[in-house]
Structures are given as C-alpha cells and as structure tokens.
Amino acid sequence: MAYFDxxxxxxxxxxxxxxxxxxxxxxxxxxxxxxxxxxANSARGLIDETRRLLQELLHCSAKQVIFxxxxxxxxxxxxxxxxxxxxxxxxxxxxxxxxxxxxxYHFEQLGQITVTELAVSETxxxxxxxxxxxxDAVHPDFVIVSHASNVIGLIAPVEDIFALAKxxxxxTLVDMAQTAGLVDLNVGFDTIDxxxxxGHKTLLGPTGLSGFLIAPSILLPPVLFGGTxxxxxxxxxxxxxxxxxxxxxxxxIGVAGLNAALKWIDRQTVEKLCQLEQLHxxxxxxxLRDYDFVTTVGVxxxxxxxxxxxxxxxxxxxxxxxSIFSSxxxxxxxxxxxxxxTHKRLGTFPAGTVRFSVGPFTDEKDYAELAAALDYIAENx
Amino acid sequence: MAYFDxxxxxxxxxxxxxxxxxxxxxxxxxxxxxxxxxxANSARGLIDETRRLLQELLHCSAKQVIFxxxxxxxxxxxxxxxxxxxxxxxxxxxxxxxxxxxxxYHFEQLGQITVTELAVSETxxxxxxxxxxxxDAVHPDFVIVSHASNVIGLIAPVEDIFALAKxxxxxTLVDMAQTAGLVDLNVGFDTIDxxxxxGHKTLLGPTGLSGFLIAPSILLPPVLFGGTxxxxxxxxxxxxxxxxxxxxxxxxIGVAGLNAALKWIDRQTVEKLCQLEQLHxxxxxxxLRDYDFVTTVGVxxxxxxxxxxxxxxxxxxxxxxxSIFSSxxxxxxxxxxxxxxTHKRLGTFPAGTVRFSVGPFTDEKDYAELAAALDYIAENx
Numbered sequence: 001m002a003y004f005d006x007x008x009x010x011x012x013x014x015x016x017x018x019x020x021x022x023x024x025x026x027x028x029x030x031x032x033x034x035x036x037x038x039x040a041n042s043a044r045g046l047i048d049e050t051r052r053l054l055q056e057l058l059h060c061s062a063k064q065v066i067f068x069x070x071x072x073x074x075x076x077x078x079x080x081x082x083x084x085x086x087x088x089x090x091x092x093x094x095x096x097x098x099x100x101x102x103x104x105y106h107f108e109q110l111g112q113i114t115v116t117e118l119a120v121s122e123t124x125x126x127x128x129x130x131x132x133x134x135x136d137a138v139h140p141d142f143v144i145v146s147h148a149s150n151v152i153g154l155i156a157p158v159e160d161i162f163a164l165a166k167x168x169x170x171x172t173l174v175d176m177a178q179t180a181g182l183v184d185l186n187v188g189f190d191t192i193d194x195x196x197x198x199g200h201k202t203l204l205g206p207t208g209l210s211g212f213l214i215a216p217s218i219l220l221p222p223v224l225f226g227g228t229x230x231x232x233x234x235x236x237x238x239x240x241x242x243x244x245x246x247x248x249x250x251x252x253i254g255v256a257g258l259n260a261a262l263k264w265i266d267r268q269t270v271e272k273l274c275q276l277e278q279l280h281x282x283x284x285x286x287x288l289r290d291y292d293f294v295t296t297v298g299v300x301x302x303x304x305x306x307x308x309x310x311x312x313x314x315x316x317x318x319x320x321x322x323s324i325f326s327s328x329x330x331x332x333x334x335x336x337x338x339x340x341x342t343h344k345r346l347g348t349f350p351a352g353t354v355r356f357s358v359g360p361f362t363d364e365k366d367y368a369e370l371a372a373a374l375d376y377i378a379e380n381x
Numbered sequence: 382m383a384y385f386d387x388x389x390x391x392x393x394x395x396x397x398x399x400x401x402x403x404x405x406x407x408x409x410x411x412x413x414x415x416x417x418x419x420x421a422n423s424a425r426g427l428i429d430e431t432r433r434l435l436q437e438l439l440h441c442s443a444k445q446v447i448f449x450x451x452x453x454x455x456x457x458x459x460x461x462x463x464x465x466x467x468x469x470x471x472x473x474x475x476x477x478x479x480x481x482x483x484x485x486y487h488f489e490q491l492g493q494i495t496v497t498e499l500a501v502s503e504t505x506x507x508x509x510x511x512x513x514x515x516x517d518a519v520h521p522d523f524v525i526v527s528h529a530s531n532v533i534g535l536i537a538p539v540e541d542i543f544a545l546a547k548x549x550x551x552x553t554l555v556d557m558a559q560t561a562g563l564v565d566l567n568v569g570f571d572t573i574d575x576x577x578x579x580g581h582k583t584l585l586g587p588t589g590l591s592g593f594l595i596a597p598s599i600l601l602p603p604v605l606f607g608g609t610x611x612x613x614x615x616x617x618x619x620x621x622x623x624x625x626x627x628x629x630x631x632x633x634i635g636v637a638g639l640n641a642a643l644k645w646i647d648r649q650t651v652e653k654l655c656q657l658e659q660l661h662x663x664x665x666x667x668x669l670r671d672y673d674f675v676t677t678v679g680v681x682x683x684x685x686x687x688x689x690x691x692x693x694x695x696x697x698x699x700x701x702x703x704s705i706f707s708s709x710x711x712x713x714x715x716x717x718x719x720x721x722x723t724h725k726r727l728g729t730f731p732a733g734t735v736r737f738s739v740g741p742f743t744d745e746k747d748y749a750e751l752a753a754a755l756d757y758i759a760e761n762x
Contacts, residue, residue, distance in 0.1 A: 021406075025399060029392045029394065030384055030390060031712075040712070073450070208635050224453070225486070226451075226456070226484065233717060233730070252588050254588070
C-alpha cells in the first residue's frame with residue numbers, strides 16, 4: 001500500500017520507535033512517576049529525558065513541557081483555560097482545525113467570546129498591515145495560529161503575527177501538529193506563550209502522547225482535574241508544573257515511542273528532514289500535475305509549505321476519488337479533513353478535497369503506485 | 382523485582398498484549414477510522430471489535446463504549462458534563478480517588494454543587510438505611526461510587542446503592558478502575574448510567590486507553606471538543622455516539638493492547654481471575670500478618686475486597702518504609718495513593734499507608750522477596 005495520509009498519522013515510524021516501545025514496555029512497564037521503586041524511577045527518567053529532548057528540539061529550555069494524551073486535549077486545556085482566564089476577543093488563522101474551532105464555537109455560542117479570522121490575501125499571504133488594522137479595531141486577547149495548514153500545508157509566519165499580537169499583550173498559541181520536528185521554530189521566543197505538538201504526526205512517535213509548551217509566567221486556570229501522585233492532600237490541582245496540568249496515569253509506552261522518535265529526528269536533523277519533505281512535496285506535485293484532470297488547491301508560488309497537497313479530481317467527488325485510490329492501494333484522506341473553515345476559505349466547501357501527505361519514508365514505490373492509480377482514473381473515468 | 386503496585390498499573394501484562402501491540406502497530410499503524418483505505422479500515426475493525434468485547438465483558442450490549450485516553454479524562458467528561466447538565470446534590474462514597482474528588486472540589490468552590498459522603502459503618506459496611514435517610518433529607522442528583530477502593534480494595538455494593546439512588550432519579554456513575562475484568566458487575570442494569578474503566582489496570586491493557594460506558598438515553602453535554610473525522614462541517618460536536626465524546630486521534634496501539642488483553646481475560650474467565658485474586662490476597666495477608674510490626678488497615682471480616690492491602694509499619698513512616706522496600710527490590714506504593722478522603726476516613730491521614738497490590742502474575746518468588754524485605758525490617762529497624 002502507498003500511504004499518503006501522513007498528515008493524519010505518520011506511518012511507518014522509524015524502526016527504533018517500534019523496537020524501543022516494545023522493549024521498554026516489557027522491561028519497565030510498571031507505574032511511572034508514582035512510586036519510589038526502581039521501575040518507577042526508570043520510567044520517570046525516561047519522561048524527564050523526553051521533556052528535555054522536546055525543549056532542545058523547539059529551542060525553549062525555559063518553557064515547561066506538559067504531556068497530554070492528544071493535541072486535541074492540549075488545545076482544549078489551553079483554549080478553555082485562557083477563556084476561563086478572561087479572554088474575549090479571539091483571533092484565529094483561516095486554517096484552523098476543528099480541534100480549535102469547535103472549542104471556540106462552544107464559547108461563541110455561550111456569548112463569551114468573539115472569533116475573528118486573521119487577514120490573508122487572495123494569494124494566501126498573511127496581510128500584516130491589515131492584521132494590524134484588525135488588532136487596532138478590536139484588540140486581541142488571544143491569537144491562535146496553526147503553524148501549517150492540515151489541508152494545504154501552507155506555513156504561517158508565526159513570528160511576525162505574534163510579534164504584532166504581543167503589542168496588544170494578547171496570549172499566543174501556535175498549533176504545531178503539522179510542523180514540530182519538521183519546520184524549525186524558536187518556541188523559546190517570548191512572543192510565543194503556548195505551542196502544541198502532536199506526538200504521532202511530524203514528531204514520528206506513536207498515538208497516545210502529545211502535549212504543549214507553556215511559558216511558566218502564564219496563568220492558565222486548569223480545565224481538567226485529577227490525581228497527580230503528588231500533593232495529594234490538596235484538593236486543588238497543585239501549583240507546580242508540570243503537575244498542575246498532568247492528571248492521571250501518563251502513557252509510558254507513548255513516552256518511550258516519542259523518546260526514540262526524538263532521538264531519531266536529532267540524528268537526522270530537522271534541517272535535513274525539512275529538505276527531504278520539500279523534495280517529497282515537489283515530487284508529489286510533479287506527479288499530480290501530469291494529469292490534467294487533477295487540480296491542486298491552495299498552491300501558490302512563493303509561499304512556504306509542508307508536504308501536504310489538496311486536489312480536486314474533475315468530475316469525481318472527493319469521497320468517490322478516495323474510494324478509487326483506496327481500491328488501487330493508495331491511502332489518501334478526503335472530504336473536509338476536520339477543517340471546514342479552511343475549505344470555506346479555499347472555495348472547496350462542503351465537498352472538500354483529496355489530500356495527499358508525505359512522510360520521511362515515502363518512496364519511489366509509493367509514487368509509482370500513486371501514478372498507477374491516476375493512470376487508472378485517466379483510462380476509466 | 383517483586384512488583385506489588387498493580388493497583389497503579391498491572392505489570393507485567395499477558396505476553397499476547399505486548400506481542401499484538403507491536404505487530405499490529407507495525408502492520409496497521411496508519412490513521413484509524415479517519416479514512417477509507419484498507420489500513421484505516423483494519424484499525425477501525427479492531428476498534429469496533431474492542432468495543433464489542435468490552436460490552437460483552439460488562440454485560441451491557443445496549444450501552445455505548447466511549448474510549449478516552451485515561452480514566453481521569455473519562456471522569457472529567459462525565460462529572461463536568463453532568464454538573465453542566467444541572468446536577469447540584471452530589472453523593473460520593475468515602476473511598477473516591479482525586480480523579481473524582483478534585484473535579485468535584487472545583488465545582489464546590491464555585492458554589493455550584495454540594496458533596497456528601499454516603500454513610501458507611503465503623504465496620505466499613507455501606508449503611509443502606511442511613512443512605513436512604515440521607516437521600517430523603519437531600520435528594521441526590523448524582524451518585525458516584527468507586528467499585529473498589531484503590532487504598533484498601535473494599536468492594537462497594539453498587540447495585541444496592543444505585544437502586545436506592547434511582548428512586549430519586551439520580552444519575553449514577555461507578556468507577557471500575559480497580560475492578561473491570563476482575564469483579565463481575567452487570568453494567569447493563571438500568572440503574573447504572575455510567576461505568577468508567579481503566580485499560581491499564583485490571584483490564585491488563587497498556588497505558589493510554591481507557592473509557593466509559595454510557596446509557597444512550599442520558600443527555601451529557603460535551604466537555605471537550607475537537608475533530609471527529611465525521612460531520613466535520615458541524616461546529617457543534619456531532620450528536621451521534623461515540624463521536625460526540627471521542628475527539629482527536631484515537632490511540633490505536635492502546636486499542637490493540639486492550640483488544641489482546643480482553644481476549645486473554647475472556648479465555649481465563651473473570652470468575653477464575655477473581656478467584657485467583659482472592660487467593661493472592663489471602664497469601665499477601667498471611668505474609669503481612671507474620672510480622673507483628675505490620676498493621677493492616679481497613680481489613681474487616683465479612684467484607685469483599687480486591688487484592689489491595691494497605692498497612693502501617695510500626696515506627697516507620699510510610700514513605701520511609703517505601704524506600705526500604707524499594708531498596709530490597711519490592712515495589713509498593715506509599716502515602717495517600719491519590720485518595721486523601723479515604724485516609725481521612727481510615728484515620729491514616731496525612732501520612733498515609735504502605736499499599737501492596739497484586740495482579741494475576743504475582744507469584745511465589747514475589748512473595749518470597751516480600752517476606753525477605755520484611756525479615757530485613759524485623760532485623761534492622
């Protein structure tokens with residue numbers, strides 16, 4: 001099978017990830033960080049090392065790593081917490097995922113917040129002059145930007161937008177689900193309050209472990225409550241980090257996988273992985289553009305992208321196209337990809353697109369299968 | 382190492398669990414349930430089968446299985462949702478975990494709810510007559526009971542308590558973190574609205590996948606929001622189950638592990654696993670009672686327990702005792718075990734106890750190491 005759904009979950013993972021998950025969990029699968037015995041200490045050591053590796057990768061030794069089971073839960077904790085803390089005027093990029101927009105919609109419906117899209121030009125360029133004008137008109141309390149769109153791969157100039165947002169003392173959140181470990185970003189910058197990562201996507205770890213970086217100065221009311229194995233007599237969540245936001249049993253097998261993945265990324269270097277991603281994207285575009293019934297969406301010369309390409313297939317709905325690709329052994333993702341606002345922006349709502357997304361292990365065999373599936377469509381449809 | 386911290390996380394798991402997690406994730410680690418291609422379908426098939434196995438285990442084919450990453454998140458979703466739905470008068474057992482009490486405390490502090498402990502006699506018997514009196518005095522909106530205490534293993538007569546609660550139309554929640562797959566309970570009963578399970582404890586699966594059963598008739602406002610890979614244009618969470626409560630990427634490797642664990646439990650049978658647990662508990666008590674400096678806590682003849690025993694060691698704080706056991710290769714859990722209210726009830730607050738908990742793979746070698754550690758304490762302390 002040719003796997004072009006890496007934006008959902010990268011697959012396969014580096015072999016070290018599978019191997020270390022299995023060996024660590026068999027050897028050290030006891031309780032982690034909730035006990036003083038040797039087994040718990042081994043797991044705790046692994047957790048601590050993994051936090052450090054993430055801080056190094058994202059250049060933010062002064063920010064705290066909070067592990068959450070999914071990026072969606074991380075986003076809920078941050079967004080609900082910041083709104084609970086009083087944020088009313090929320091700005092988002094036009095490319096946000098339902099993990100952001102559905103959370104916001106809940107509070108919009110309650111009349112607690114307003115949500116405004118950041119200005120982006122027809123050629124998909126963030127219009128900083130207009131954004132400044134937007135911020136002047138309605139001061140931002142909270143600015144949320146996906147580092148890269150999960151539909152078209154477009155990379156946002158997060159530093160510029162957040163520099164502007166900080167002039168109004170807005171809280172800032174960058175969603176790095178499609179970029180952590182792939183597109184370098186200095187999360188250590190003071191202008192970035194929160195950065196969310198998804199362990200199982202560009203970080204090449206397993207499902208079940210994601211998280212966020214938080215500037216320790218930020219006051220974030222807790223949204224979820226529970227046992228921390230620490231300060232247990234206190235019925236409030238402890239004030240210390242990471243305990244304040246890490247309740248329940250941590251997914252140690254996920255930590256093991258992410259740990260191995262981070263070491264693999266470090267050996268490859270982010271720079272080389274990003275270069276490889278660009279080569280893959282060019283290869284993908286080359287193949288798709290060989291077929292005149294394929295129209296790529298949201299691809300503009302001069303913009304920066306990760307290896308995600310959305311298309312329309314002439315005369316075939318995206319869902320039907322998905323079924324055809326599937327029958328030919330090509331895994332793609334169709335429809336709205338959990339990002340309806342992006343599709344509204346692109347004019348591809350509500351039918352959506354066929355999305356192809358690459359990973360570091362995408363190879364010529366995958367591309368050959370993709371081309372064969374497209375040949376089949378050319379001949380039969 | 383002799384592992385007596387199975388109440389935190391059972392360890393080891395059946396070998397099939399490790400083996401299937403590794404093989405499934407290597408083979409089918411692509412996106413699950415979020416795509417139409419063969420790989421996604423394999424993962425979706427595994428998820429569906431795992432739901433069915435849980436329904437069979439808990440005798441509740443008419444209730445919906447909702448997967449969550451942890452039991453703590455399941456408890457937050459249910460408790461916060463039921464309170465958002467209007468519950469004001471909340472009753473809990475005296476043996477609840479911080480995963481319950483910290484959530485409730487947040488709403489108590491906001492003045493939104495009152496929390497009352499269900500009446501339990503000096504001999505740790507739920508006093509149904511007094512509970513009826515309590516319910517008459519302040520009608521219950523919501524009744525939460527841990528099926529078994531995570532500190533002393535005491536099993537609650539959930540059916541009787543909930544039958545009483547239902548006379549007042551209270552919403553009922555049983556926390557089966559320490560019992561699912563070990564102590565048989567008919568979750569299909571109409572008196573049970575919610576049952577929470579922890580995949581990595583008595584269910585013998587890995588960390589990272591837990592969940593709850595919900596009666597489809599219950600209206601539970603969503604607490605967390607995000608992508609469902611379904612009905613994506615809708616900015617509310619979908620109304621359908623399980624999508625309404627399952628946002629973000631499901632932990633497929635966790636599903637694989639839980640799937641293998643459920644099949645292992647089915648082959649052993651819950652009845653035999655429960656018998657084995659009772660034998661282990663007796664063996665544990667025998668050893669502990671050989672030492673006159675060990676005092677077991679909350680052990681009453683005639684009550685029912687799972688294999689969790691809490692102790693005090695004469696003249697040694699529980700934390701110091703934990704360090705000694707650890708140095709002798711015996712893994713125990715000390716302190717409050719995230720259940721301060723239980724310790725207040727038992728008179729062991731705030732220092733807590735030394736907790737020993739067994740699993741199906743606890744063996745004579747473990748008991749010999751435990752006895753050797755106790756001999757060491759007898760000789761040296």
